[in-house]
Amino acid sequence: MSEPSKTIFSRVVVGITGSGFVSLLRTRTIVALILLLLALVAGIQLARPGTVNAIWISNMMLFAAPLGIVAAGQTLVMLTGGIDLSVASVATASAYLMATHSGLGVALAILYGLGVGFVVGLINGTGVALLRVQPLVMTLGTGLMTEGMLVVYSQKKIGEAPRVPQFIEDLGAGKFLGGIPNDLIVWVPIAIILIFVLRRTGFGRLLYAIGDNSKACTLAGIRVWRILLLNYVTCGILAAVAGLIIVGGTDSAELRLAEVYLLPSVAAVIIGGTSIFGGRGGYSGTIVGALILTVLNSILTLLDVPESVRQILYGAIILLLAAAYTRLTE
Amino acid sequence: MSEAPLLLEARDVAKRFDSVVALKAASLQVRPGEVHGLMGSNGAGKSTLVKIITGVYPADGGQIFVKGAVRSFRSPAEARRAGIVSVYQDPALVPDLTITQNMGLAGAPVDAVRKWLAELGVARLDFSLLVRDLPDPTLRLIDLARALAWEPAVLLLDEITASLPADLSEQIYAMVKRWRERGNAVIFISHRMAEVSALCDRATVLRDGVTAGVTERAQGSEERIVALMLGAETARAVASAPSTRATRQRADDAQPALEVRGLRCAPQVNDVSFKLYPGEVLGIAALEGQGQEELFDCIAGSRRFDEGAIVARGKELRLRHPADAIAAGIVLVPANRLVALLQQRPIPENIALPAFGRIRNWGPIRIREERTRVASAIGRLQIDTRAGSELRRLSGGNQQKVVIARWLASGFDILLCFDPTRGIDIGTKRQIYALVREIAAAGSAVLLFTSELPEIPLACDRAVVLFGGRVVAEMPVSEADEATLLRSAHGLAPSVEASS
Secondary structure, rough: HHHHHHHHHHHHHHHHHOOHHHHHHHHHHHHHHHHHHHHHHHHHHHHHHOOOOOHHHHHHHHHHHHHHHHHHHHHHHHHOOEEEEEEEEHHHHHHHHHHOOHHHOOOHHHHHHHHHHHHHHHHHHHHHHHHHOHHHHHHHHHHHHHHHHHHHHHOOOOOOOOOOOHHHHHHHHHEEEEOEOOOOOHHHHHHHHHHHHHHHHHHHHHHHHHHHHHHHHHHHHOOOHHHHHHHHHHHHHHHHHHHHHHHHHHHHOOOOOOHHHHHHHHHHHHOOOOOOOOOOOHHHHHHHHHHHHHHHHHHHHHOOOHHHHHHHHHHHHHHHHHHHHHHHHH | OOOOOEEEEEEEEEEEEEOOOEEEEEEEOOOOEEEEEOOOOOOOOOHHHHHHOOOOOOOOOOEEEEEEEEEOOOOOOHHHHHOEEEEOOOOOOOOOOOHHHHHHHHHHHHHHHHHHHHHHOOOOOOOOOOOOOOOHHEEEEEHHHHHHHOOOOOOEOOOOOOOOHHHHHHHHHHHHHHHHHOOOOOEOOOOHHHHHHHHEEEEEEEEEOOEEEEEEEEOOOOHHHHHHHOOOOOHHHOOOOOOOOOOOOOOOOOOOOOOEEEEEEOOOOEEEHHOOOOOOOOEEEEOOOOOOEEEEHHHHOOOOOEEEEEEOEEEEEEOOHHHHHHHOOOOEEEEOHHOOOOOEEHHHHHHHHHHHHHHHHHOOOOHHHHHHHHHHHHHHHHHOOOOOOOOHHOOOHHHHHHHHHHHHHHHOOOOEOOOOOOOEEEEEEHHHHHHHHHHHHHOEEEEEEOOOOOHHHHHHOEEEEEOOOEEEEEEEEEOOHHHHHHHOOOOOOOOHHOOO
8 A cells, every 4th residue: 555655656756856857866865965055055045145155154153063972872773773752862861960060170070961961871782672662662761761860859959959061061062263163173173083984894784784684684694783782872872972062062051952953863864865664875975964953943943933833844855765765665 | 077067167278477487277167056176286377376366367278157158257356256365364454454454445345345244253243343453363354254245156275274283173164165055166285184084075276377186075085185286297306316325324422513492483383303413404394374484583593492402512502693603603595595695785795694603703804815715605605607707697506606605605503494485496406416315415404495396306315304383203205205295294193104
């Protein structure tokens, strides 16, 4: 039943986006995505001439970095055919714990924050890899629990008000050399390492292999649980890092700080061409995906589009690209 | 010819699936008041013929007559209205519905089903139970009772006793006889020769999609059925029997590469023991479902067993994961290559996969080294890589080669090959068997199961026959002609052959 409807849907998509773009998406995903990004930038320049300048570009990078880092962990998990819905709660909790421990010094405070990511990632990994809980269910559960525990913690810890240290503030909001955002110092190395890991290491190979056929990996003598455990821990830590950058940007550790990053983190991965069934994709696509979402947000803010329209557009873009990608795998 | 009018006749039925010819010219004549056996080795076309008769598939050629009139059914429901009902190999019941709901789904009269179940010895069964909570034998009986409730003139039973305990099988034999006495016909498909010769009035034997002959119940009909199943194939297999093979001298105290002792893995594997020596290809012959698949899984570490021991080079193995078996040098080429391969990944990644089982290989890949290793495996197996980089674009035969190439690239002592030539063309088959011989000649040991018995003498040094999860015969390849294997695989004593 779903087969013909999918075809009809993707035919409609081709009608809208043009089959040239779809075939480009097939052969050179990254080029097609960059073209899409440039089209959006051109669009904003047409709609509000003069918007696109060095400061705007620098701001886009600044805003895209935390999303790119959350989506980095999400890419790793989605490549294995999983998903991590706890990333937003982890980012928030990481920021909050860091802020309430800032009295101990920045380094220790950061360790507290990253510790949250490690612990939640370990629990997610144990559930998914060893107890074989569905990733969606597992991470939804741990995400809610993290959120709830954070509320309890914030109420008990009234004495020690959260404070964002200057270092974190600089990291999340500052720029250097006349416009390069500081958070790129974190994002760029993460991106380089991740792309290398996925393309050129045994660990990366195994992520794709597990996403393609986990049973085949077991038969080839691979203890799949080890990879998955390590993967969810990495995803948790990356979410925690993103949380620190986000709180540096807003300068106030709130209990719903990173909530808005959850769905965009998944969306950036899907737009970037990683299959939700795993086994295909990569981080470079996700980077462009994160940039596309950030620019889109900027356009909609500039045009003063109401939130409802924004959501509709957001959803439509994900659907159209997802449909274009399904055509590739047919 | 025909004294009594035929109840059902199939005349020269043909059927092909894409390029595979399942039936060429199958004919079957069923008289009223008879139990008619339908025999043939795996892939002879029995199930396809049953499915054409009952309207599951359309035939490509030939005709079906019911009570003398040409009919062609477009669905099982249509066949049922004409009085032809089949009980298929697997229970056709929805697990998440109750029995009553299942009967409603098929439009079966519940009261009649209940009555027939009582006749089959299941008097008190709660029809509001979910099907998934019922044991398999009960499901078979429900399936049969549902078929009987439609009062079919022709009842087809496809291997109904295969998974049943002896007492329930007896119930079914009694019911089959009763059905015959009412002037109806029963078409009975079974791999159990003893059952067929006891129950069936006549038997039609299919071979390679053609009706090879029809036998009447008489003295020696078993032998005749075996002969018909074999046909001219025997001659061909014997003619091309292994000649290149050097008969290796094996010292009596040589250490086996692999020894299986009293292996039990309930309920399929009951008691299996054998030794496999270095440089040897040991063939496993068995009909479908005699425990061979589970046996291979146990040795490969992907299934836990209940009792017994698996010993490699004198050391008893603790097999809790395929990785344990691979570490001990035991590797598996499984029955279904789809479970072993990464369909969306390129060929080299598929071949290099096992290397990453070790944590020390999780780091940067030495690309050049990997490329050399993969290229030599691809070359040795002559894998045709022109079809593209993604594995799913390769043909079945080439995919199978990739599975073998993977283990050649990573190294092993003992190769477990489960039906490596299933659904593969002749040329590739030859290549695979030549390679198996080559592997053995290089000193490794090979355990080979094949569903095609003529292939055993072609590739193996020795053969072991499984029946009902037990080793029932062991023989050197010189005695393992197809007739002997087939007889043993049907659970018949090999002594029958001695008299002929």
